[in-house]
Amino acid sequence: QINEAEVVAFSVPSYACQRRIALDHHNTVLADALSLLAENAELSDEDGRGVAFRRAAAVLKALPRQVTSMAQLKGLPCLGGHSLRVIKDVLDNGASDEVESTKRSERYKALKVLTGIFGVGAKTAARWISEGIHTLQQLQASGHTLNRAQQAGLEHYDDLNQPVTKAEADAIGEIVEKAVVSVLPGAQVTLTGGFRRGKLAGHDVDFLITHPEEGREEGLMPKVVSWLVKQGFLLYQKTTRNSYLESKDGPAQPPSNIDRFERCFSIFKLEKQATKQAEMPEDSCSFGAHRQVEGDDTCLQTDPQSCSLSPIQTGGLCRRASSEEGQLEETEPAGHKPWRAVRVDLVVSPVSQFAFALLGWTGSKLFERELRRWAGYEKAMSLSSHALYDNNQGRYLRAASEEEIFAHLGLEYIPPSERNA
Ligand code: DGT
Ligand code: MG
Missing domain, CATH: 3.30.210.10 (DNA polymerase, thumb domain)
Known part of the structure; x- marks a missing residue:
C-alpha cells in the first residue's frame, strides 16, 4: 500500500535539451506506450499531438527511477491529461487499451506498411488508404504511378525496413570516406544521426561532410555522388543543391529551419561481405522489417534467416515485392542476394557552419x-x-x-x- 503523502515526486527541467537522456533508462514500457501514440499521431498528420506525446515520453525517459505511482509524477512538466491517462492505464493494468487498440487498428497497420515505402509520407499514405489501399499488393494493383523515390522504395522494401546495424553503418562510413577523400583530399566525414548518439541500430545512416578550408567544400556533393555511382555503390540518389547563400531571405535574415545544405538522399548497395565480420542482429523480424500482409501469416522478408515464421506458415518461401511486374512475385528463399540496400543521407557543410x-x-x-x-x-x-x-x-x-x-x-x-x- 502506497501512502501518497509520503511519495517523493520526481523533478525534471522543462525543456528536453536541459536533460541528460541516455539510451537506457528506467521507464521503457511507459515511454514506448507514449511513443507509439506519438508515432500514430505523426502518421495521421497530427504533428501537434505527436510532439505532445514525444515530450511526455521524454520526461519519463529522464526520470532517475521506474515510475510506480501516479503521485510521483505530480508537478512534472509536459504531462498532459491524455498522457497521464495512458500512464495510469499502464500502471494499473500493465498495458494501455488505447495503445493496444491503436496497434491492432487497420488504419495504423496500413499507415505503417505504406509509409514504410521510402518516398511515401503521411499525406500520400492517407490518400491511398482513403482509396482502400492498405497493402503493398493493393498499391501495386491500383496502377498508381509512383515517383522515382517510391519505385526504389518499393523495390528495396524489405531491406529498407530492416534496421541498419552499427557494423553496417561503419562499413558504409568507410566507403563514404573513400569517396570523399578521393575527390577532395583533406575533406572530413562525420557520422551523425542516431549512430552518433550511440544507437546500435537505425533506419538510415547520416553523414556530414566538410573541409577545413572554407569554400573548398563547394561543388563537392556531385563529385562524391558520381564517384559512388561509378563504383556501383548507389541504387538511388537524389541531390538537392545548397541554396543558403543565394536564397531570397539570405544570410542577413535569421535563417529558417528549412535546411539549405547540399544534401543527398540515397540508397546504398552494401555488399554483405563488407559487414561479414560483424554480428548480425538476432531478431531482425520485428514489426517493421517483418510485414504480415493480407492478414495472413506470410512474411515479406526476403531473407528467411531473419524471419521467425515457420516454413509451413510461409510455404517455404518468402515473397518479395517487385515493382517491375507490378505484382508480388515468389522468389527463392536464401541469402541469395550478396548485398543489401541501406538508406544513407549525405550533407555537405562549409566549415564555418559545421x-x-x-x-x-x-x-x-x-x-x-x-x-x-x-x-x-x-x-x-x-x-x-x-x-x-x-x-x-x-x-x-x-x-x-x-x-x-x-x-x-x-x-x-x-x-x-x-x-x-
Ligand atoms: P534513425 O531513425 O535511427 O535514423 O534516427 P535518427 O535520429 O538518425 O533520425 P534521422 O536519420 O531521421 O535524422 C537525424 C537527425 O537529422 C534528426 O535528429 C534531425 C536531423 N534532420 C533530419 N532531416 C533533417 C532536415 O531535413 N533538416 C534538418 N535541419 N535536420 C534534419
Ligand atoms: Mg538516422
Whole structure:
C-alpha cells in the first residue's frame, strides 16, 4: 500500500535539451506506450499531438527511477491529461487499451506498411488508404504511378525496413570516406544521426561532410555522388543543391529551419561481405522489417534467416515485392542476394557552419526541436543547422564547436550519447 503523502515526486527541467537522456533508462514500457501514440499521431498528420506525446515520453525517459505511482509524477512538466491517462492505464493494468487498440487498428497497420515505402509520407499514405489501399499488393494493383523515390522504395522494401546495424553503418562510413577523400583530399566525414548518439541500430545512416578550408567544400556533393555511382555503390540518389547563400531571405535574415545544405538522399548497395565480420542482429523480424500482409501469416522478408515464421506458415518461401511486374512475385528463399540496400543521407557543410550542422544533424528530433524552442522562447535567439542569430544583439553568434553553441544558449553541455530525448 502506497501512502501518497509520503511519495517523493520526481523533478525534471522543462525543456528536453536541459536533460541528460541516455539510451537506457528506467521507464521503457511507459515511454514506448507514449511513443507509439506519438508515432500514430505523426502518421495521421497530427504533428501537434505527436510532439505532445514525444515530450511526455521524454520526461519519463529522464526520470532517475521506474515510475510506480501516479503521485510521483505530480508537478512534472509536459504531462498532459491524455498522457497521464495512458500512464495510469499502464500502471494499473500493465498495458494501455488505447495503445493496444491503436496497434491492432487497420488504419495504423496500413499507415505503417505504406509509409514504410521510402518516398511515401503521411499525406500520400492517407490518400491511398482513403482509396482502400492498405497493402503493398493493393498499391501495386491500383496502377498508381509512383515517383522515382517510391519505385526504389518499393523495390528495396524489405531491406529498407530492416534496421541498419552499427557494423553496417561503419562499413558504409568507410566507403563514404573513400569517396570523399578521393575527390577532395583533406575533406572530413562525420557520422551523425542516431549512430552518433550511440544507437546500435537505425533506419538510415547520416553523414556530414566538410573541409577545413572554407569554400573548398563547394561543388563537392556531385563529385562524391558520381564517384559512388561509378563504383556501383548507389541504387538511388537524389541531390538537392545548397541554396543558403543565394536564397531570397539570405544570410542577413535569421535563417529558417528549412535546411539549405547540399544534401543527398540515397540508397546504398552494401555488399554483405563488407559487414561479414560483424554480428548480425538476432531478431531482425520485428514489426517493421517483418510485414504480415493480407492478414495472413506470410512474411515479406526476403531473407528467411531473419524471419521467425515457420516454413509451413510461409510455404517455404518468402515473397518479395517487385515493382517491375507490378505484382508480388515468389522468389527463392536464401541469402541469395550478396548485398543489401541501406538508406544513407549525405550533407555537405562549409566549415564555418559545421558545429551548427553537427548539432542539427545529431538529433534526436525532439532534442533538436526543444533546442530551437529554448533558443526562441528563453533566449530570443534563432537556431538552425546553419547558424545562431541573437535577436537582441541583432547579430550572428559564431561557434566552432557544439560546446560553444550550448554556451551561447546558456545551456549545460549535453554530449551526443545523452541527447536521446
Ligand atoms: P534513425 O531513425 O535511427 O535514423 O534516427 P535518427 O535520429 O538518425 O533520425 P534521422 O536519420 O531521421 O535524422 C537525424 C537527425 O537529422 C534528426 O535528429 C534531425 C536531423 N534532420 C533530419 N532531416 C533533417 C532536415 O531535413 N533538416 C534538418 N535541419 N535536420 C534534419
Ligand atoms: Mg538516422
